[in-house]
Structure formats: structure tokens, C-alpha cells
Amino acid sequence: MNVTLSRRGAVRIVCFSLAFVLTLTGLAMQYRAKSMKQQQILENQLMQTMSDLTLYASNVRSDLEKIQYVNTSPMLTTLSAKLWREASFAKEALDQLPISQNNMTNTNKLLSQIGDYCVSLSKKFSEGEPLADEERNNLSALCDYCDQMIAEIAAFQNELQTGSINYDMIRSDVRTTMQDGTSNVSVAEGFAELEEGFSGYPTLIYDGPFSDHILTQTPRALIGESDVLPTEALKTAQSACVNDASLRACGMEFSRMPSWCFEGDGIYATVTQWGGYLCTMTNDRIPEQSIIDADKAIKQAQAYLESLGYQNMKSSYYEITGNILTANFAAVQDGVILYPDLIKVGVALDNGEVLSLDARGYLMNHTNRSDITPTLSRAEAQKSVSSQLSVSKANLCVIPSDGLTENLCWEFSCKANDGTQILVYINAQTGMEEQLLILLVDENGQLTI
Helix, strand or coil: CCCCCCHHHHHHHHHHHHHHHHHHHHHHHHHHHHHHHHHHHHHHHHHHHHHHHHHHHHHHHHHHHHHCCCCCHHHHHHHHHHHHHHHHHHHHHHHCCCCCHHHHHHHHHHHHHHHHHHHHHHHHHHCCCCCCHHHHHHHHHHHHHHHHHHHHHHHHHHHHHHCCCCHHHHHHHHHHHHHHCCCCCCCHHHHCHHHHCCCCCCCCECCCCCCCCCCCCCCHHHCCCCECCHHHHHHHHHHHCCCCCCCEEEEEECCCCCEEEEECCCEEEEEECECCCEEEEEECCCCCCCCCCHHHHHHHHHHHHHHCCCCCEEEEEEEEECCEEEEEEEEEECCEEEEEEEEEEEEECCCCCEEEEECHHHHHHCCCCCCCCCCCCHHHHHCCCCCCEEEEEEEEEEEECCCCCEEEEEEEEEEECCCCEEEEEEECCCCCEEEEEEEEEECCEEEEC
């Protein structure tokens, strides 16, 4: 029997077929999008793991170098415990990488032992035995090993970012290695040199020393201050902009330091509800060139702070990146530098315009210190500085402890035999080493680790 298909029926079949094809296509595209999203998530997690590994390894590296210049048992104990902890974190990050752990035996072994080695040195030192030259040489060699890792991590991260490798390739590489003991993908080759020694590079603390002090207490500078209205806060925010800017209220920041928030054309500012102090300000303008030098930019920043009512501030360290100089200023009381009372100011190097301010450290910590008279003289405190260092200058300062207390210290600017610049902080009451920092100076600023 012949079946005659009507035109309407044919149209229906074509439409249904087309709808079916489109549905399948849509599902396929949806599945592909979901798969790509999942892969992106995995790759982001991998990048985060690499970033963590860099951070922990760099902390180990800086602690190793600091230990070479330690001169008292408590400081060596503190640094050794910190190094042991950071080495453990680095090992955990390494274990999370999707590479065959059979190829990472030596690195894992070193990470497991490096902390124990420094703890053993600490124990020996506490028993009255100074670090021997051989032990200092071992620490220096470990620093060299640490310096190798960043190149491998950076190369690996670059390949991820450029798409030269992706998570699927790494997973395939691991699967191939597990099946036949060989690797057809060069992913694991990037970590081959890692087996020759633990590696890493110094992470720079751009905020200057002590800027990461815990922001959990009641803001000292705002105690007793009255509330300000949003209209008053707006005037403060507008006056803080070098170029006249039209700002509008955009809500409130609820935190330990409640602040009114304002935004404009590429500008965002916050003003404290208590007292009406400018707390933060950012301008997203990107300078295209550097014309003014660092000294002039720092003077611009100093004048800007004074115009806002922030007096008696001393510049310390600075960083230059993207044609912007970010300077750190600490409050000064009776000649004593108050490092917890920190303000950061960003200055454009094309025209000197202030592009950012962060006064949270200052507002959180600033108060009049009642006891900043040292028990020990400079000469007495300097006896606690390692004989491996030569002292060039010293001044009194206040630094935060690991908790929310502070210590009055003598800050000694020193130089090691190889030219490395070291900052040593000796407690001005007890003579104990409280902190030790490595100062890095180049064309991009003065930074500490």
C-alpha cells in the first residue's frame, strides 16, 4: 500500500527533525560548556596550589637566610618553628599537584627534613653551642636550592596561562606514567630540576615591615570620636581626590571600623563613621609613563597626608610598579618610629597625582604611647646583634608582637659580609632579638622579607 505524505505532514517531519537536531546540538553545546567550566575550575585550583607552593617555599627561603644572622636562642627557636611549619605547608601543596609523586621523592624528603634540621640547630644553640661555619654554609646552600624552584614554578604557571598545557594533559601525563612508567608529555619534565634541590624565591612584602599586624582590635585612633553624617563624610572624600571628582554615596562598610562608602568615575573612597577620617581611596587611572623620580613622589605623598591631617609621619619603604610608587609612612612620637601606625600612599609617576591611600593600619593602631623610654642604651642593645653583621645606624621604634601587644626596640641597619642588608630589632628593655628582616634595594624600591 502506497502512503502519500501530505505537504503539511512533510513540513511537520522536517520541523520535528530540525527541532531534534537543534536539541541535540544544544545539549552537546551545554555539555561542552559544562565540561570546559569544570576544566577551568580544575586549572584555577591548580594555579592556586602553585601559588601556595610558591608562598610557602619563599617563606622557608627567607627564614633560612634570617637564621644565618640570628644571635640569640629565642629568636632562633622562633624562626626554626616557623620554618618547620612553612616547610610542612610546602610539602602539602606539593602533594596536591597532579604529578606522579614517584618523581618527587627527593623534594619531598628535603621538605620533610629541612624543618627538623633547623630545629636541631635551635636545640644545639640553646645549649650554648654557637652555629658553626659548616652549619651556616649548609643554610646558605639550602637558600641556593630554594632559589631554583621559582623558575620551575614560573615556567609551569606560564604554560598554564598561555594554554601550552592544560589540566587534561597533566592528568593524561600522570595516567601514562602510572601505567607504563614513562611520560609522553613534557609536563613532568618541568619539575625534573626540582628533584635536584628544594627551590623558591623571596616573596616581597610591599607594605613594609609589620604592615600585616592583626586588624582585630577596636580602632585606637577612633576611640571617643563622634559619629559623622554621610554629607560630612562626602565632603571629606571629595577633598581627598586630587582632581575634583563627583562622588556619590554607595552604601556603608560594616566592620570593626564602620565607614561610609563613596564612588565616582573610577574612584572609590571610604570615610570612617567615627571621626570622619579618610580610610581608603583608590583611583583606577593607569599612568602610561614615569617622569618624576621616587624622592619627588614621596614628597608629594607626604604633603598629601599633611593636607588630610595626618601629621608626624615618616616615610620608610616603597615599591614601584606599573608607573605607580606606593610609599609607606609610619607615625613618629618623640623621635620613636611607630611601625604599627602605617599609612600607604600610591602616587602616579607621570604627574604626581595621588591614586590611592590606605590608612587602616594607622586608624586601627594609632594612640599616644605612654612608655617609650628604653632601658638599654644603643651600645648595650647592639651587643645582641650577630658578629656576622656590621651596624651602620640605629634608631628606636615600636613594633607589634605576634599578638596584639607591642615591643619597644632598637632597629639596627646592618650589612652582612656578602653585602646583604639586614634589619635587626633588639628589645630595648630585655636585649632579646624580636625580629630580623632582609632589606632588598633596587630600582623598583626598598622592600623587606
